[in-house]
């Protein structure tokens with residue numbers, strides 16, 4: 209790898225505000241005992257703490273529930289049935305979460321278990337709930353330890369592999385970097401375990417058909433992904449403006465080795481996560497309603513602030529929480545488009561009121577903002593001029 213290539217990826221990691229680390233079963237679970245590898249996990253937690261000391265937020269997407277639980281239940285790994293895998297995940301997840309919790313707690317850090325399903329990334333209301341919860345956990349200094357909620361998913365309605373889940377989490381949380389730790393040090397032109405002429409690829413600036421053709425299935429006993437799912441994950445990340453890296457995870461302190469310039473493959477998107485999210489709100493979502501705001505709110509939006517209920521005069525349309533809505537001024541001029549934090553009926557109850565009154569009006573304490581600035585893109589007469 210050239211110094212310049214090394215540099216670009218590492219720079220992304222060193223300047224990242226939010227990093228997702230994905231740990232595969234083959235790295236975490238000891239083949240002989242079927243238990244989490246403690247020394248490896250302790251070294252990983254050390255790495256996580258170092259990242260956090262540098263001011264970064266860290267999320268962990270961890271596989272291993274099925275591998276751990278399968279062993280505890282004495283299930284045959286060669287003939288997995290869906291219900292047995294679900295049962296194994298239920299047993300293994302509690303042990304896995306406990307291992308993370310125990311090691312992080314020794315350093316005074318709180319671990320938080322988050323189990324997600326495919327629906328949580330595709331249904332906008334659930335998406336906002338999951339995102340809000342993880343955002344709150346990060347704000348409170350916890351380390352979210354995320355896995356698929358295997359016990360309630362079936363073949364048709366699941367991520368199926370944690371490479372893709374991790375990419376969806378990175379996209380949902382506008383992470384700057386996703387690290388996929390693997391049993392291999394990166395992407396090759398072909399599977400190097402089968403083809404000795406396969407060449408290593410240090411950096412992928414775009415997912416061309418040639419790159420996509422390099423993906424083939426998994427070889428390991430525990431793993432479900434192989435290179436195919438890593439390239440699917442790269443596609444999700446690149447689209448979301450998140451850099452992704454496939455790095456070797458077998459040895460102790462895999463993050464430290466990555467930061468020291470160890471061999472890996474970087475997938476580097478040309479745009480930032482924030483820009484990608486805003487483009488998605490502006491371009492891909494159909495507005496389901498309209499919010500009319502007063503002049504004070506127009507000034508707040510123009511300064512990049514969130515929209516509070518106090519500045520709202522009227523709400524049109526019937527929509528659910530998380531719907532995309534147009535924001536207009538009293539003359540009906542378009543100002544912005546955003547994802548609203550309340551359904552239409554509740555938003556109507558809140559309009560014109562101070563955020564401190566939300567609990568009394570709705571009977572629960574929701575978000576202070578009707579549309580958070582991270583969920584809003586200025587448009588129409590407030591659209592930033594393109595230079």
Ligand SMILES: Nc1ncnc2c1ncn2[C@@H]1O[C@H](COP(=O)(O)OP(=O)(O)O)[C@@H](O)[C@H]1O
Nearest residue numbers: 232390391395396398399422424431433434435
């Ligand atoms: N083009 C490729 N480059 C690198 N590895 C590949 C490629 N195609 C297939 N593989 C295989 O994918 C494996 C990594 O995927 P997987 O076993 O799912 O890893 P993990 O469990 O670490 O996520 C490698 O060990 C390798 O055998």
Ligand SMILES: N[C@@H](CCC(=O)OP(=O)(O)O)C(=O)O
Nearest residue numbers: 233271272273274369370432
């Ligand atoms: N949710 C499953 C993980 C499935 C998976 O993707 O495993 P892996 O290929 O080892 O990352 C589990 O915890 O066992």
